[in-house]
Amino acid sequence: MSKHDSKNDKEILLDVRHLKKYYPITGGIFGRTVGHVKAVDDISFTIRRGETFGLVGESGSGKSTTGKTILRLTPKTEGEIIYKGVDLDSLSKQELREYRPSMQFIFQNPYHSLNPRQRIGDAIGEALLDHGMATPAEIREKVLEVLSLCGLSSYHYDRFPHEFSGGQRQRIGIARAIILNPDFVIADEPVSALDVSIQAQIINLLSDLQEERGLTYLFISHDLSVVEHVSDRIGVMYLGSLVEMATRDELFAQPLHPYTKALLSAVPIPDPTLKRERIVLTGDIPSPADPPTGCKFHTRCPYVTPHCRMEVPAYRDVGGGHYVACHII
């Protein structure tokens, strides 16, 4: 796929090819596998160094599973994940460990990923020790540096997680991720649990860090306005598949897939004078354990044809790196 992306010749940092992640459904008294939840079902995309790739979709679309699978936090079912030109599958456990510091994860709710009885300075510095990137004597200084970079103060070092507000905890989550000096950070709904005024602070912090350290982000979110703000390129997921992918400007100015169009029109805009044509989709998102045949979106698509019910549409480039999977385009 990468050979088609001629527009921008920056180095490709991450190349995901035909990634699949199926979770087995077991049934009966012997716990046989009776089916699969196809959480991620054959998706491919690339992320170039220094860019932010946004992944949007509704619940159950597989966006978080994609993130976790890329970092091997959960094993993939099939496909290749090529990071800095190396197939992560070909690495031994030991070799993979060497790659770990360079790929980090920021979670939606950092409170759940912090030990309530560990001082946050220790929690942030822990990974440095683990990876042998600092001696115990150097830790404090390095942690303090990252704390101030993330907008926290030195007196926060000896505090416990419960003493922080939601926004500060997210700063801790970010400090923890960047202290290892990563190249690539996956941020999974990093601002979804935060209030609007705090959300803006964290988004600005993430973009400052990107500028200073040349970070590459995979930004996962259900919030289209946030994704539009942070991303260079955006992929739209529906029931485990990528249905459309394009640059930010192109996707918002000229969405092609009926699902993307509906999704964009459904976002409430804080302007009461605005009159918009809204595409209201009927029905619910089908279960990923039992996805519709053919195009997975056909049960809710306003333009459905008999053909859509039968055949899975090809995911193809319609020009300039704008990918879409739809029969009617």
Added chain:
Amino acid sequence: MSNTLVEFKHVHTHFDTDEGIFKAVNDVSFRIKEGETVGVIGESGCGKSVTALSLMQLVTAPGKINDGEIWFDGRNLLGLTRDQMRQLRGHEIGMIFQEPMSSLNPVLTVGEQIVEPLQEHLLLTKKEAWAKAVEWIKKVGIPRPEKIAKSYPHELSGGMLQRIMIAIALCCNPKLLIADEPTTALDVTIQAQVLDLLRQLKGELGMAIMLITHDLGVVAEMADYVVVMYAGQVIEEAPVLELFREPKHPYTQGLLRSKPVMGQRQKRLYSIPGQVPNLAQLGESCHFHERCASCMEICRTKQPPLRTDGDTHKVACWLYEEGFGHEQA
């Protein structure tokens, strides 16, 4: 043009805890007219939900309504007995919450749960009530109502459950619907469906809606009038067009500017510095002064009153008090 349906008069709801007295609702006054949709906006902890709970008298210990009056349709609710209040709830005042799953009884079918208020308040026979329940399920846009009426909550999706909640809340034809973050837990395409449904039902039934939300987009779309709360107080209120066109309080201005808006991407988001103050340690100052860019001497020592600026626009800020601030730019 229309009569006042609800009037909050200097309501104080405090929570007496070991860490001090949390003034969750601290001298709140505003009105809801018949048939009007009033959006109450603010960030977590600003007291918007506790205001609604105070109206329904569902504040639980250690919370207590310490002072004030809440008038509903000519009666002071704080003077009613528990039985009288119970007659009102679910009959003249309907309510829906953020998590429909946790507001419904898991061991009763959804039909039975719609039947309950119909029998209790409208004194229908079981058979009549069931027929009416099925009619309501159809009315809220769920296909196959007879079958769905016999389903249990766990068999339905979040969007469908919120429709069921709406049916329960509206089946007795209330004068007021309290909707506390009704679409926050829903996906954006489902949110669009539910908001559409609420608008359509409001057109048919003509009830007033007290819409509590943190989402400025939802408010812009649904509300006629907006009340902005911060740290337990109303800091600004105005008709929706006016508020979005010309927000006056620095907090409202900051809130509107810090939300990324689809289609209006900026290089950098505006963000309000700092965080919401601790509700147990509020002094005599303006509660927003530490985060305010226009903070003056008086803001640190004295609270600004909520005063009418122009016809219907009310704001609590020293900038708009004669002899203190500059006249607005």
